[in-house]
Amino acid sequence: MNPINNRRAFLRSCAVLGAVGAAGILLPGCEKKDAGAGKSAAVIKGRADQVVDFKYPDNPSFDLVYVADSLGYFEGSRARPKYIGRIAAPQIIPLTGTGEIDFGARMVPLVISAIASGLDLKVVAAGGKTLQEAPHMKYFVRDNSGIVKPKDLEGKTVGFNSFGACAEFVTKKYLREQGVNVDKINWVVVPDNQGEQTLATGNIDVAIIHPPSSGGAENNPALRKLWSDYDLDGGLGGMAPYSVFGKFSRENPEATRDVVNAIARAANWVNANPDDARKITSERIGMKLELVERFAYIDDLVVTEPPIQYYIDILENEGKIKKGSIGVKDVYTNEFNPFAQGHV
Known part of the structure; x- marks a missing residue:
């Protein structure tokens, strides 16, 4: 068995057998690995x-579905990723x-816009959050660019991974608050895994990059970090949720619940074991560990x-949706989350 498979087998053993430790039998070597899962380890009884x-x-990304799968959290449940x-x-x-x-992980404004256009989906799990030490996205410039303040972006080209999501709306909101004319900025789509190179070669002036791809730019001496989204809004716009196709959840409520259960357990495990989670992602996508x-x-x-209302307000102010046409509860539900306890 190769080293990657050995590691995955070990992680699965720790995750699946962690319940044994709760019964008073300690599995050697697994104490740290299951530190985050115990809080949310719900029993799944599907056959x-x-x-x-x-x-x-x-996709080549840091994603809870992949982490949950690596840890064996879908085993014994009524759901499997295809x-x-x-x-x-x-x-x-x-x-x-x-x-x-059937499930997708992308930012709240995209979900709101999709619902407003008549698509059948809903947020069912909160996903990522922004911390000062672990932001949702980072802003980079070339070290010799002379760009240091918001007004310097006027007349420049900014690359980000898609229109209609956090990178566009969080950035524009912040820049307007700083007196910047965002219409004087050239906005272009550059995938996260191409942002570092596109910036370094001078094809754009600013790159907005999400983890894990932002690690390369962070370690590139030719580039300089300008801001993170934490600097712009304190993390309010950083919730990166998981949404489900409405028909799937209506026809498969137990499977939907098991998916949310698995990724919630994986989320808690990642928070407790960030370095081990980075290793899983490094092995999965073939990126050097120090860059993940x-x-x-x-x-x-x-x-x-609050994070959903934040984007409803932005979309209304941007003229993307009609004021009052979408309410917060049209966008999300906690009914499939076994750990919500009273949230709806």
Whole structure:
């Protein structure tokens, strides 16, 4: 067995057998590995003949579905990921809303816009959060660019992974508050894994990059970090939730609940074991470990309303949705999260 498979087998053993430790039998070597899972380790009672495959992208990213799968959290549940190949970031929410995929992880404004356009999906798990030491996205410039303050961006080209998401709206909101004319900025789409190189070669002046890809830019001596999204809004816009195709959740409520359970457990495990989680991602996507930046997740992935209202307000102010047409509760539900306890 190769080293990667050895590691995955070890992690699965720790995750699956962690319950043994709770019964008073300690599995040697697993004490740290299961530190984050105990809080949220719900018992799944589904049988093999009830298993439902859910369609999911197979993208080179730091993702809770991949982590949960590596840890064995879908074993014994009523849901299994069926990876269907890579899907470009801008297409994930539209394809979730039409059922081409069953779950998708992308930012709140994309979900709101999709719902407003009549697509059938809803946020069911909160996903990532922004911390000062683990931001959702970072802003980079060339070290010799002379760009140091918001006004310097006027007349420049900014690259980010898609229109309609956090990188566009958080940035524009902040820049307007700083007196910047955002119409004087050239906004272009550059995938996260191409942002560092595109910036370094001078094809753009600012790159907004998400983890884990931001690690390369962070360690590139020719580049300089300008800000993170934590600097711009204190993390309010950093919730990166998981959404489900509505028809899938209506037809498969138990499987939907098991998916949310698995990724919530994985989120807590990642928060408790950030370096081990980075190793899983490094091995999975073939990125050097020292370049893989950590993620932080909302405890138990319970959705709260302020991050959603934040983006509803932005979309209304940007003229992207009609004022009052979408309410917070149209966007999310905690009904499939076994750890929500009273949240709806």
